[in-house]
Amino acid sequence: MAETYEMSESPVLITKDARGIATVAINRPQVRNAIDDHVIHSLTDAFKTLGADGETRIVVLTGRGAAFSAGADLDWMRRMAAGSEAENFASAKTISAMMRTLNELPKPTIARINGAAYAAGVGLIAACDIAVAVEAAVFSISEVRIGLVPSTIGPYVLAAIGARAARRYFLTGETFSAADACRLGLVHKVVPQTGLDEAVEEVISALLAGGPHSQSRAKRLIAEVAGRPVDDALEALTARSIAEARASPEGREGIEAFLNKRRPAWRHE
Numbered sequence: 001m002a003e004t005y006e007m008s009e010s011p012v013l014i015t016k017d018a019r020g021i022a023t024v025a026i027n028r029p030q031v032r033n034a035i036d037d038h039v040i041h042s043l044t045d046a047f048k049t050l051g052a053d054g055e056t057r058i059v060v061l062t063g064r065g066a067a068f069s070a071g072a073d074l075d076w077m078r079r080m081a082a083g084s085e086a087e088n089f090a091s092a093k094t095i096s097a098m099m100r101t102l103n104e105l106p107k108p109t110i111a112r113i114n115g116a117a118y119a120a121g122v123g124l125i126a127a128c129d130i131a132v133a134v135e136a137a138v139f140s141i142s143e144v145r146i147g148l149v150p151s152t153i154g155p156y157v158l159a160a161i162g163a164r165a166a167r168r169y170f171l172t173g174e175t176f177s178a179a180d181a182c183r184l185g186l187v188h189k190v191v192p193q194t195g196l197d198e199a200v201e202e203v204i205s206a207l208l209a210g211g212p213h214s215q216s217r218a219k220r221l222i223a224e225v226a227g228r229p230v231d232d233a234l235e236a237l238t239a240r241s242i243a244e245a246r247a248s249p250e251g252r253e254g255i256e257a258f259l260n261k262r263r264p265a266w267r268h269e
Helices: 037-052 074-081 085-103 120-127 154-172 178-184 193-208 212-225 232-247 249-259
Strands: 012-016 021-026 058-063 109-113 130-134 138-140 175-177 189-191
Touching (some): 037 058, 037 085, 058 193, 085 120, 109 120, 189 193
Parallel strands (some): 021 058, 109 130
Antiparallel strands (some): 012 021, 138 175
16 A cells, blocks of 8 residues: 655645655646646655655656646746846756756656646656656647746756757747657657556566666766766776676675576565
């Protein structure tokens, strides 16, 4: 049975099952899970807490109701538009901190995209490791259509779709389909509405087969290696990474289990 950590009226709900699968759900279906300062702080706190929780293996991010997230809340944007540049800078820093915390969360993360994702919602998807979407989901990096710029989400969306695609979708703000999101690299798999939970469960099963510490190290390695030239420093980094993994308790257990044709200790199924 899933354990619930937040009250039902909270803007963010967190549940965790017996396997250590934590689901973080934006809980504002009446506004298509638009985010405001309360959601931002709640999501950031959730990501920090789950990242530090030794019992959590995987984090699934989703939205309640028909949408994943419609981006920024209109009332919140209206308040921010009336604020000073300094106030807006401070607010933007909270968004960038939320995105960075999710991106650097030391556990595998899955975006369970149950519906439309706009602006910051696209950023949250891009900051997750794996993304699964329903066929009917639509996406838009829509900031320019209201005179803004996709700044805080930019590094994560660029890493997902590349600069060439960004030059189209950052500038037009047009909507694109789940199939296009998959083609661009924002989404890894597109499924019918009725197949979403099954598809997410398939990803979870695959992730549970891996060692939790090795997955955390692999995520860190990607961040350290991406975009760097292969030189002496990178060669030393990668050699040190595998040496540490082989000598670690989890590495030794994994190798021993493989050689003896048994399941490693972290697999309980």
